[in-house]
Amino acid sequence: MEVLLKTGDSCPDFSLQDQDGKTRGLKDYLGAPLLIYFYPKALTPGCTTQSCSVRDAQENLQGLNCASLGISPDEAKLQKKFTDKHQLNFPLLCDTQKEMAQAFGVWGEKKIYGKSHMGIIRSSFLINSQGKIAAAWYGVKPGDTVPNAMKVLNDFQE
Numbered sequence: 001m002e003v004l005l006k007t008g009d010s011c012p013d014f015s016l017q018d019q020d021g022k023t024r025g026l027k028d029y030l031g032a033p034l035l036i037y038f039y040p041k042a043l044t045p046g047c048t049t050q051s052c053s054v055r056d057a058q059e060n061l062q063g064l065n066c067a068s069l070g071i072s073p074d075e076a077k078l079q080k081k082f083t084d085k086h087q088l089n090f091p092l093l094c095d096t097q098k099e100m101a102q103a104f105g106v107w108g109e110k111k112i113y114g115k116s117h118m119g120i121i122r123s124s125f126l127i128n129s130q131g132k133i134a135a136a137w138y139g140v141k142p143g144d145t146v147p148n149a150m151k152v153l154n155d156f157q158e
Contacts, residue, residue: 003105005125009133011036012103016071018091019079024069030131033066033156035149037124037140038106042074042082042092050122050142055088057146064153071095072120106138126152 005012011034015025037054039047054061054068061068068090072079079092093100101107106123109116121138124145128134135152137144 003103004138005105005133005136007133007135011125011127011131011133012100014093014100014103016093016095016100017076018093019076019083020091021076022091024091024093026127026131029067029069029127031129033064033129033134033153034127035061035066035068035124035145036071036104036127037069037122037145038071038095038101038104038120039122039142040072040120042072042078043085046122046142047072048082048086050145051082051088051092052086053143053146054090055086057150058089060150061146061153064150064156066126066149066153069093071100073098073101124148128156 013026017023039050051070071093073095076094095101098107106121108121110119122140123138124140125136126134126149137148
């Protein structure tokens with residue numbers, strides 16, 4: 001990983017297609033908090049756990065005026081299958097060129113069973129209404145994305 005974003009940094013600008021072919025960018029979400037999480041591959045166990053936890057928290061997140069975006073290098077067809085299978089209720093962006101992953105510092109070396117390869121390092125980010133990083137979690141566990149975000153979002157409310 002080259003770039004590690006931290007609290008107060010500007011969120012990297014982006015413009016990617018979602019699972020339905022709609023282009024979404026940072027400008028579409030300014031003015032309210034945004035939860036962005038990166039996952040390695042749609043329809044895999046950890047990514048399903050992470051995405052379903054975001055799905056299940058939508059009412060609470062939206063109650064705090066927070067939108068959600070999931071991002072992986074998968075093609076739209078697989079993202080759509082993932083969305084439909086698990087009834088995900090938020091956009092999944094297709095970062096097939098890994099440009100957004102690199103800009104966020106989540107594309108890096110991973111070791112599995114003693115072998116190294118390049119891939120997505122599961123991470124999540126809370127962006128504030130001005131487009132700044134409110135919090136960044138690199139190497140997050142699938143079940144920790146929502147609790148981490150809710151803690152920071154609740155701190156916004158105090």
